[in-house]
Amino acid sequence: MARNAGWRLSQLVLRYGLLIVLAVLVTSFALACPGFSTGTNLDSMLRAASIAAIMYGGATWAIASGEIDVSFMQVAAVANMLVAATVPYGWALAVSLGVLAGIGIGLLNGLIVGLLRLPSLIVTIATGGIALSIATSIGRGSSVSIANAGFIGEFLSVNVVGIPAVASLAAVIYGIAWYLQERLLFGHYLYATAQNRRAVMEAGIPVSKIIVILFAISGVTSATAGILLAADLASGQPRIGESYFLDGLTAIFLGALVIRPFEPNALGTLVGVLLLATLTSGTALLGWTDWQQQMLKGFLLLVSLVVVFGARHATVEDGEAKGVQAARKRTAAES
Amino acid sequence: MMPVRLLGFVLLLGAIVAFFGALSPHFAATANVSAILRHMSAIELAALGLTFVVVVRRSDLSFPGIASLGAMTAGWFVAQEQGLPLALLAGISIGIACGAISGAAVGFMRLPDIVSTIAIGAISASLSFLYSQGATISDNFVSVGLVDFNNRSIGLVGVPVLLMLAINLAAWMFLHCTRFGRGFYATGENPRSALLSGIRTRAYVLGAFAASGGMSCLAGILRSAEAGQAHVHIGSSFLLPAYASVYLGAALFGRASVAATFASCLLISATLNGCNLLSVPYYYGEGIIGLLVLLTVIAFDPRTGGLLDTAIRHSGNKTEA
Numbered sequence: 001m002a003r004n005a006g007w008r009l010s011q012l013v014l015r016y017g018l019l020i021v022l023a024v025l026v027t028s029f030a031l032a033c034p035g036f037s038t039g040t041n042l043d044s045m046l047r048a049a050s051i052a053a054i055m056y057g058g059a060t061w062a063i064a065s066g067e068i069d070v071s072f073m074q075v076a077a078v079a080n081m082l083v084a085a086t087v088p089y090g091w092a093l094a095v096s097l098g099v100l101a102g103i104g105i106g107l108l109n110g111l112i113v114g115l116l117r118l119p120s121l122i123v124t125i126a127t128g129g130i131a132l133s134i135a136t137s138i139g140r141g142s143s144v145s146i147a148n149a150g151f152i153g154e155f156l157s158v159n160v161v162g163i164p165a166v167a168s169l170a171a172v173i174y175g176i177a178w179y180l181q182e183r184l185l186f187g188h189y190l191y192a193t194a195q196n197r198r199a200v201m202e203a204g205i206p207v208s209k210i211i212v213i214l215f216a217i218s219g220v221t222s223a224t225a226g227i228l229l230a231a232d233l234a235s236g237q238p239r240i241g242e243s244y245f246l247d248g249l250t251a252i253f254l255g256a257l258v259i260r261p262f263e264p265n266a267l268g269t270l271v272g273v274l275l276l277a278t279l280t281s282g283t284a285l286l287g288w289t290d291w292q293q294q295m296l297k298g299f300l301l302l303v304s305l306v307v308v309f310g311a312r313h314a315t316v317e318d319g320e321a322k323g324v325q326a327a328r329k330r331t332a333a334e335s
Numbered sequence: 336m337m338p339v340r341l342l343g344f345v346l347l348l349g350a351i352v353a354f355f356g357a358l359s360p361h362f363a364a365t366a367n368v369s370a371i372l373r374h375m376s377a378i379e380l381a382a383l384g385l386t387f388v389v390v391v392r393r394s395d396l397s398f399p400g401i402a403s404l405g406a407m408t409a410g411w412f413v414a415q416e417q418g419l420p421l422a423l424l425a426g427i428s429i430g431i432a433c434g435a436i437s438g439a440a441v442g443f444m445r446l447p448d449i450v451s452t453i454a455i456g457a458i459s460a461s462l463s464f465l466y467s468q469g470a471t472i473s474d475n476f477v478s479v480g481l482v483d484f485n486n487r488s489i490g491l492v493g494v495p496v497l498l499m500l501a502i503n504l505a506a507w508m509f510l511h512c513t514r515f516g517r518g519f520y521a522t523g524e525n526p527r528s529a530l531l532s533g534i535r536t537r538a539y540v541l542g543a544f545a546a547s548g549g550m551s552c553l554a555g556i557l558r559s560a561e562a563g564q565a566h567v568h569i570g571s572s573f574l575l576p577a578y579a580s581v582y583l584g585a586a587l588f589g590r591a592s593v594a595a596t597f598a599s600c601l602l603i604s605a606t607l608n609g610c611n612l613l614s615v616p617y618y619y620g621e622g623i624i625g626l627l628v629l630l631t632v633i634a635f636d637p638r639t640g641g642l643l644d645t646a647i648r649h650s651g652n653k654t655e656a
C-alpha cells in the first residue's frame with residue numbers, strides 16, 4: 001500500500017512537474033527582476049507566447065502521430081510574406097490567401113507523408129526549403145512593410161478583461177484541441193498511430209486520411225501565426241521562421257513531460273510555450289544574450305528528453321524483466 | 336537492377352548538362368566544371384558524413400550547428416597563429432567529439448534521434464559564439480595559408496576537390512569493402528538481428544554520428560576558407576543540401592551509399608550552378624533543391640512504387656521469364 005502511494009506520488013510529480021517548474025521560475029524571476037512582473041512586460045510576454053502557441057499547435061499533433069514536421073516555421077513565413085504583399089488589396093483577401101497557402105503546403109506534406117508513405121523528415125525539410133524560397137521571393141529577398149495593420153492589428157492590440165484578445169484566441173484553440181484529443185475517438189487514433197501505424201490501419205481506421213488532416217491542420221495553425229505576426233510586426237519578414245524552429249520543438253517536447261506523460265499533447269505544448277516565454281523574458285531582463293538563451297534552451301530540451309525517455313525505457317525494461325522472470329519460473333515449474 | 340539505376344542517373348545528369356549547356360555557353364567550360372566541383376566539395380563532405388547516419392537508419396540534425404562550431408574553432412586557432420595543421424585538427428576533433436555525444440545520446444541512451452540532435456546542434460551552435468561573442472573571425476586567414484589551401488590547384492583539379500575525392504574513396508572502401516561497413520548496413524537493416532549476430536550496434540550508431548560531426552566540421556572549415564572568414568551561422572546552409580544529396584542518392588540508387596551521395600550531390604551542384612549562370616536569384620536556391628529532392632524521391636523511391644521501380648520490376652520479370 002505504501003509502495004502504491006509512492007508510485008502515485010511519482011506519477012503525480014511526473015505529470016505536473018513542469019507546472020511546478022513554471023511556477024518556481026515565474027516566482028523567482030518576479031523576485032529577482034523588478035521589471036518582470038510589470039503589466040507591460042507580462043502583456044507583451046503573453047502576446048508573443050500566444051502567437052507562438054498558435055504556430056506550434058498543429059505541429060504538436062503531427063509529432064504526436066509519430067511523424068515530424070520541420071516546415072511549420074517556414075509555412076508561417078510564407079503566410080507572413082503573402083499577407084504583407086497583398087495587404088494593399090485589403091486585409092480580408094490577404095488573410096484568406098495566407099490561410100490558403102498554409103492549407104496548401106500542409107496538404108502537400110500530408111499527401112506525400114500519408115499517402116506515399118515517404119519519411120516525413122526529408123519531405124518537410126524539402127517543403128520547408130521550398131516554402132522559404134517562396135517567402136523570400138515575394139519580397140525579392142527583402143522584407144515588405146505594411147502601412148496599416150487592419151483588423152488583425154486592432155485584434156492584437158485589444159485587451160478583454162485585462163487579458164490580450166490574442167491570448168483568448170490561443171486559449172480557445174487549445175481548448176478545442178484538448179477536447180478533440182482527450183474526449184473524442186480522434187485522440188485515440190492519433191496516439192494509436194504513433195504506437196503502431198500498421199495495426200491501426202488493420203483495425204480499419206483511415207490512417208492515411210488522418211495524417212493528411214494532421215499536416216493540413218499544422219499548415220493552418222502555422223499560417224495563422226504568420227498572419228498575426230505580419231500585423232504584429234507591421235511587416236513581412238521572409239526569415240522569420242528561423243527563430244521559431246528550436247523554440248517550437250523545445251516547447252512541444254517539454255510539453256510531452258506534462259498532462260500526458262511521454263506523448264506530445266496540446267496542453268503540454270501550451271505549458272512549454274509559457275515556460276519558454278518566461279525564460280526568454282526573465283533571462284533577457286537579467287542581461288543574457290541570444291546565444292546564452294539558445295544554449296539554455298538546448299540543454300532544457302536535452303534534459304527533458306533524458307527524463308522522458310529514461311523513465312519510459314525504465315518502465316518498459318522493468319516490464320520485460322518481470323516477463324522474463326515469470327517465463328523462467330514457468331519453465332522451472334514445468335520441468 | 337544497378338545498371339538501370341545508373342542509367343537513370345546518367346540520363347538525369349545528361350538532361351541537366353544539355354539543358355544548361357544549351358542556355359548558357361559557359362556551363363560546360365572547363366573553368367566552370369572545376370568551379371562546380373570546388374564549390375560542391377564542402378557540401379559533399381558534410382553529406383558523406385550524414386550518409387553513415389542514414390545508413391544506420393537514424394537522422395542527424397546536429398551537424399549544421401557542429402559545423403559552425405568546428406569552423407569557428409579552426410578560425411580561432413588560425414587567428415591565434417597556431418598553424419594550419421593544428422587548426423584543422425582542432426576543428427575536426429571538436430566535431431568528432433560533438434558527433435560522438437549525439438551518437439551516445441541516440442545509440443546508448445536511446446533518445447529519439449531527431450529531437451536530441453536538434454538540442455545538441457543548438458548547444459554546439461551556441462558554443463561557437465564563445466570565441467568572439469558571435470563576430471566573424473578572419474585574422475591571419477591568408478597568412479596562415481587557410482585561404483590558399485582552398486584556392487590552390489594541382490594541375491586542373493583544386494585541392495578541396497582532391498581532398499573530397501580521396502575521402503570519398505577511403506569512405507567507399509571502408510563502407511563497401513570491409514566487414515565494418517557491412518556492420519553499418521546490418522545495424523540499419525535490423526538492429527536486433529545485427530546485435531544477435533555479434534555486431535555492436537550501439538558502437539556503430541555512435542561511430543556514424545561521430546563521422547557526421549567530423550566531416551561536417553571539415554566542410555565548415557572549407558566553406559570558411561572559401562569565404563575568407565569563419566562565422567557562427569556557416570553550418571546552417573548545409574542542412575538542406577546535405578539531406579537532399581543523401582536522400583536523392585538513396586532514391587536514385589535504391590539505398591544510401593558513398594557513390595549515391597557523391598552522384599546526387601554532383602546533380603544538385605550542377606543544377607544550382609546552372610541556375611546561377613542563368614542569373615536566377617539566389618533565394619530560389621532552397622526551393623530548387625527542395626523541389627528536386629521531392630520530385631526525385633516521389634518518382635524513384637522504392638517505397639512509393641515509383642516510376643523507375645515499376646520499370647525495373649517489369650524488366651526483372653522479363654529476364655525471369
